[in-house]
Amino acid sequence: MDRAAIIGVGMTKIEANKNRETFADMTWEAVNKALNDAGMSIDDIDNVITTSSDFWDGRTISLMAVGDVSGAAAKNISCVEGDGTYGAFYGMMRCLSGSYKTTLVTGHTKGSESVSSLITNSAFDPIYERGLGMDMITACAMQANAYMHRTGLKPEDMAMVSVKNHGNAFRNPVAQLPMKITVDDVLRSEMIADPLHKLDCSPVSDGCCAVIIANETVAAKFRQKPVWVRGLSFCTDSFFFGDRDLARSSALAEAARNAYRMAGIKDPKKEIDVVEIYDAFTYQELLWLEEMGLAEYGKAAGQLQAGAFNMDGSLPVNPSGGLLAGHPVIAAGLYRIAEIVLQLRGDAGAHQVRKAKTGLAHGVNGLCGQSHCVWVLDRER
Amino acid sequence: MAKRVAIVGTGQTFHKSHRPDVNGQELINEAVQRALADADLTMKDINAILIGNMDHFEGINYVDCWSVDGSGGVMKPVLKITTGGTTGASLAIGGYHMVGSGMFEKVLIIGWEKNSESDTTGAITTAFDPIWDRQVFAGAISGLAAEAQAYMARYGATERDGARVSVRDRRHAMNNPHAQLRKEVSLEDVLASPMLADPIHLLDVCPRSDGACAVIMASEDSAEKICPVPDWIWGTSAHNTYSYLGDVDWGRLTSMDLCAREIFKKAGIREPRKELDVIEMYQPYSFAGLIWIEDMGIVGHGEAPQYIWDGNTDMGGELPVNPSGGVIACNPIGATGLIRCAEAAMQVMGKAEARQVPDVHFAVSTGFGGCMWTNMLLHGKKKPN
Numbered sequence: 001m002d003r004a005a006i007i008g009v010g011m012t013k014i015e016a017n018k019n020r021e022t023f024a025d026m027t028w029e030a031v032n033k034a035l036n037d038a039g040m041s042i043d044d045i046d047n048v049i050t051t052s053s054d055f056w057d058g059r060t061i062s063l064m065a066v067g068d069v070s071g072a073a074a075k076n077i078s079c080v081e082g083d084g085t086y087g088a089f090y091g092m093m094r095c096l097s098g099s100y101k102t103t104l105v106t107g108h109t110k111g112s113e114s115v116s117s118l119i120t121n122s123a124f125d126p127i128y129e130r131g132l133g134m135d136m137i138t139a140c141a142m143q144a145n146a147y148m149h150r151t152g153l154k155p156e157d158m159a160m161v162s163v164k165n166h167g168n169a170f171r172n173p174v175a176q177l178p179m180k181i182t183v184d185d186v187l188r189s190e191m192i193a194d195p196l197h198k199l200d201c202s203p204v205s206d207g208c209c210a211v212i213i214a215n216e217t218v219a220a221k222f223r224q225k226p227v228w229v230r231g232l233s234f235c236t237d238s239f240f241f242g243d244r245d246l247a248r249s250s251a252l253a254e255a256a257r258n259a260y261r262m263a264g265i266k267d268p269k270k271e272i273d274v275v276e277i278y279d280a281f282t283y284q285e286l287l288w289l290e291e292m293g294l295a296e297y298g299k300a301a302g303q304l305q306a307g308a309f310n311m312d313g314s315l316p317v318n319p320s321g322g323l324l325a326g327h328p329v330i331a332a333g334l335y336r337i338a339e340i341v342l343q344l345r346g347d348a349g350a351h352q353v354r355k356a357k358t359g360l361a362h363g364v365n366g367l368c369g370q371s372h373c374v375w376v377l378d379r380e381r
Numbered sequence: 382m383a384k385r386v387a388i389v390g391t392g393q394t395f396h397k398s399h400r401p402d403v404n405g406q407e408l409i410n411e412a413v414q415r416a417l418a419d420a421d422l423t424m425k426d427i428n429a430i431l432i433g434n435m436d437h438f439e440g441i442n443y444v445d446c447w448s449v450d451g452s453g454g455v456m457k458p459v460l461k462i463t464t465g466g467t468t469g470a471s472l473a474i475g476g477y478h479m480v481g482s483g484m485f486e487k488v489l490i491i492g493w494e495k496n497s498e499s500d501t502t503g504a505i506t507t508a509f510d511p512i513w514d515r516q517v518f519a520g521a522i523s524g525l526a527a528e529a530q531a532y533m534a535r536y537g538a539t540e541r542d543g544a545r546v547s548v549r550d551r552r553h554a555m556n557n558p559h560a561q562l563r564k565e566v567s568l569e570d571v572l573a574s575p576m577l578a579d580p581i582h583l584l585d586v587c588p589r590s591d592g593a594c595a596v597i598m599a600s601e602d603s604a605e606k607i608c609p610v611p612d613w614i615w616g617t618s619a620h621n622t623y624s625y626l627g628d629v630d631w632g633r634l635t636s637m638d639l640c641a642r643e644i645f646k647k648a649g650i651r652e653p654r655k656e657l658d659v660i661e662m663y664q665p666y667s668f669a670g671l672i673w674i675e676d677m678g679i680v681g682h683g684e685a686p687q688y689i690w691d692g693n694t695d696m697g698g699e700l701p702v703n704p705s706g707g708v709i710a711c712n713p714i715g716a717t718g719l720i721r722c723a724e725a726a727m728q729v730m731g732k733a734e735a736r737q738v739p740d741v742h743f744a745v746s747t748g749f750g751g752c753m754w755t756n757m758l759l760h761g762k763k764k765p766n
Contacts, residue, residue: 001483002382054436054463060508061435061465061751068624074639076619078471081436081463082445090460090475097481098383099617122442127404236459239449254456366446371459 004092005219005226006377008038008212009338014176014326017112018206023057026208027108028069034104034210039223042071045212047100050079051087051107053330055119070106084334085363085373088211092229095215102218107331108208116204123367136367137201141193143246143368144283148195150247151298153283155195159186160304161282162199162324168311169321171350176205176326200282207328209335227341228381231263234373241368252291252372263376268293274343274356275315276336278364279322288362289317292374316353319343333363337375344379385765386480387604387611389597390420391723396561396592396711399497405439406451408593409493413453416489416595420607424453428485431460431475433468433492434715437507438499452491465508466750467619468492469594469718470663473758474617476598486600492719493593501589508751510625518626522586524752526578529668531632533580536683538671540580544571546670547585547709549695554706556736561590561711585667592713594720601764612726615759616644623753636755637676644759645678654679658741659728660702661721663749665712670702696738704728704736718748718756725760
């Protein structure tokens with residue numbers, strides 16, 4: 001198998017409402033930033049993968065809105081529907097299958113034009129579940145309760161994630177919600193769905209991210225330092241909550257194991273230097289870290305309290321501020337990849353962590369993390 | 382190193398206008414079971430699943446996650462691709478890259494649709510730009526009627542030329558037990574059927590269907606062990622040339638021309654009319670059977686009507702088109718492009734039964750959608766170089 005590298009990234013600022021910009025406007029900005037970052041022109045790109053969702057965009061064939069501005073008029077193009085990490089996964093495979101050398105991957109969402117509750121309600125079974133009024137927040141509240149019940153996690157433990165990530169966001173120029181808050185502020189914020197307070201939840205966001213992935217044979221041809229894809233995997237759990245252990249995520253454990261195996265990582269706690277994780281809700285950062293083997297099950301909150309996941313801790317988690325500081329749904333995982341690329345290149349500016357040779361980016365599809373995608377990236381080939 | 386990729390098994394439902402007896406997962410599972418049986422594999426052998434449909438037909442978000450009980454995707458990698466009408470063909474192309482990359486040895490590819498649960502035209506209408514196109518020009522049939530009118534004006538073709546294509550495909554469908562519409566019609570029947578959008582009559586156009594299709598692809602490391610005559614994928618291409626109404630050269634399908642040139646160049650095919658043995662085309666209405674084989678480079682511009690009247694694209698002709706009966710005989714949209722791919726694969730593998738074209742070495746399958754977009758795959762009996 002050939003190897004692949006990420007050779008350019010571009011992110012728009014994540015904002016609550018980009019009401020002066022269409023999907024195409026946001027994508028145009030991210031694509032041009034990625035091309036500039038890579039030192040490439042659109043002619044150097046030989047195929048395009050967009051990541052978009054007909055549901056979140058309210059538009060059938062949602063890629064039609066962004067094909068032109070991705071420069072795909074005369075190029076081969078396709079569209080993955082789901083988190084951006086999955087779009088990038090397909091984009092990478094297209095660089096390795098002998099057909100193409102460079103893939104431009106985009107992901108966009110305008111949460112400001114979406115009704116999240118209705119859109120995520122449509123992900124439930126139409127006969128048995130939708131009528132209950134379930135949506136992503138109520139489902140994740142159930143998962144948070146299950147996880148708290150199993151591990152003894154307290155609301156104030158979860159709140160620390162919010163304090164850390166909103167704090168980190170001050171150093172990230174593209175973050176939407178930098179906030180100086182305390183655990184008490186989180187616990188006093190409006191209760192959205194017990195036990196999730198408003199500040200336990202990621203915001204509604206608009207944004208677009210673009211990354212450029214290259215086959216090893218051309219990765220060094222352009223200006224930018226390549227960041228190498230060392231290991232990656234994705235895995236999908238059962239659909240119905242009754243078929244899953246909601247307090248755990250076996251799909252994430254499996255995806256992480258496979259990604260580590262491919263990367264040759266034996267002890268992820270020691271070998272991973274920085275993590276960008278899909279923290280749509282505070283408890284998820286802790287649960288996902290544990291399932292990825294970066295903390296013992298039920299122990300991540302203790303490590304968080306001890307500062308291990310802070311910018312200057314032993315394993316910085318979401319130095320960008322994560323999803324809690326900006327959550328353009330479909331693009332969110334692609335932002336995680338782009339952030340890890342910046343960290344490993346040493347280009348993360350004010351939110352650069354000290355030691356960053358090997359990093360992990362993570363994306364999620366479906367309800368309560370039914371499907372997970374894990375990327376292990378490395379500064380060295 | 383990239384791997385060569387082959388289709389080693391296919392499965393389809395018996396497509397119908399309405400399948401109230403099954404839900405979506407069960408419909409998907411019928412096709413999956415048939416594909417596994419065809420390849421003599423079990424779910425344990427499958428390394429990843431690629432699935433697609435058009436969301437707004439069934440109104441189910443995150444179909445990749447919802448469908449796992451039918452697709453067999455529990456604790457496997459499941460990926461979703463959605464590109465509108467081209468979805469089925471985009472899935473086939475996606476499977477090719479997943480296997481070709483070396484990441485996955487055997488991939489199960491699933492396209493499905495329960496159009497009976499949808500307002501088909503309502504859902505398609507939202508594909509178009511909400512400001513510029515949606516109010517004036519939207520839905521499926523309006524663009525096709527514009528294309529047919531432009532072609533007739535430019536090249537002097539007639540409604541009878543279009544009807545001849547419909548007569549062909551509906552006759553071919555008699556040989557395909559999976560087709561939804563199996564009834565022979567005459568030229569007069571087509572021309573006397575209700576006018577939907579001038580010049581398209583009811584019998585010129587596809588129905589809407591419930592159906593699913595599954596295809597299993599494997600790399601060169603295992604393909605020949607699974608299947609004595611695998612269907613090798615020689616090349617893939619996808620061109621989405623339409624974003625706005627004004628992007629189209631009406632009467633020509635630019636995306637087909639781009640795909641054909643790209644694939645034939647890559648495979649060293651100089652005279653597609655002579656070198657191809659069969660075409661399974663995503664041809665949602667009869668006039669496309671004229672226009673698009675010209676853009677594919679089979680015959681010159683304006684030459685298709687005579688070529689088709691001479692019987693060249695009929696079963697037993699020089700280059701049979703749509704031995705399955707094609708899209709005019711059934712159209713479960715998210716599956717349709719993948720059905721074309723599966724039918725082309727069956728022709729190469731010699732498994733097409735009553736609709737088998739003798740001695741197929743090269744076959745082409747296509748996908749169409751997004752308004753004037755084309756996807757294409759070249760299938761071959763010989764392993765590519």
